[in-house]
Amino acid sequence: MLSTSTSTLVFWFLTILIVASALAVVLLRNIVHSALFLILTFVGIAGIYILLNAEFLAAVQILVYAGAIAILVVFAVMLTRRGDISESNLFNKNYLAAGVLCLALFILNTFLIGQTFWTIKSGEPPLNNVGAIADAFLGRYVLPFEVAAVLLLVAMVGAILLARGVNQDQ
Amino acid sequence: MITLNHYLALGGMLFCIGLYGALAKKNAIAILMGIELMLNAVNINLVAFNHYLEPSKVVGQVFAIFVIVVAAAEVAVGLALVLNIYRRRLESNVDDFNWLKW
Numbered sequence: 001m002l003s004t005s006t007s008t009l010v011f012w013f014l015t016i017l018i019v020a021s022a023l024a025v026v027l028l029r030n031i032v033h034s035a036l037f038l039i040l041t042f043v044g045i046a047g048i049y050i051l052l053n054a055e056f057l058a059a060v061q062i063l064v065y066a067g068a069i070a071i072l073v074v075f076a077v078m079l080t081r082r083g084d085i086s087e088s089n090l091f092n093k094n095y096l097a098a099g100v101l102c103l104a105l106f107i108l109n110t111f112l113i114g115q116t117f118w119t120i121k122s123g124e125p126p127l128n129n130v131g132a133i134a135d136a137f138l139g140r141y142v143l144p145f146e147v148a149a150v151l152l153l154v155a156m157v158g159a160i161l162l163a164r165g166v167n168q169d170q
Numbered sequence: 171m172i173t174l175n176h177y178l179a180l181g182g183m184l185f186c187i188g189l190y191g192a193l194a195k196k197n198a199i200a201i202l203m204g205i206e207l208m209l210n211a212v213n214i215n216l217v218a219f220n221h222y223l224e225p226s227k228v229v230g231q232v233f234a235i236f237v238i239v240v241a242a243a244e245v246a247v248g249l250a251l252v253l254n255i256y257r258r259r260l261e262s263n264v265d266d267f268n269w270l271k272w
Contacts, residue, residue, distance in 0.1 A: 026194075073245070120222050155243030
């Protein structure tokens, strides 16, 4: 457990890292740079999870997001490339309206967060994070767990079928 | 002192950045990146609620893992769709995906 001042410092460092790299994902004009900054954002979010005593989730975040999903995105970028790579990630014609909408949503959101009163509970987080999550998955949440497994299987079969393409002659 | 509100504001900011990316980009892969940012913002909120409102249980983390599972499935199918469309039309700009238009 970190001391309060250290965790404050780490929080602000990670927040600046996450927001700056997320902005870089959206604003850069080269989609390969966007994909690389996306990995940096995911790693920063894993740091936030460690700060919140969710070590298992941080490991899953690194494995699934910074590993698998980022590689998948880079692969898709490389396979769908024509023309100039430095002009590959441009804005469409309603970027101004989208910016106003997102800014308004952010201001409203922050205002409502400030207005809401949360009942903060102080309690000890479980010492064995992985064990507690395993108990939840194979105990109370066993049905959603199985459904998630079926969803992953279906998504995998669907992705293979879509990417490979159906042979029309057969 | 970092409170729950700080984490919620971080999640809200990340969500809005992701929403902007999803709404204002031409490239289909960039739109998928924006959706990934939004899902990550939701996960930050879930874990922060878990840590501050019910620290003795791991319900928020369990939900965050379900969100990660759905995000992985979504991005796999989405990128396969983009690849398939690119193979037919040699284009990954969503403004040109209009051959269902009247």
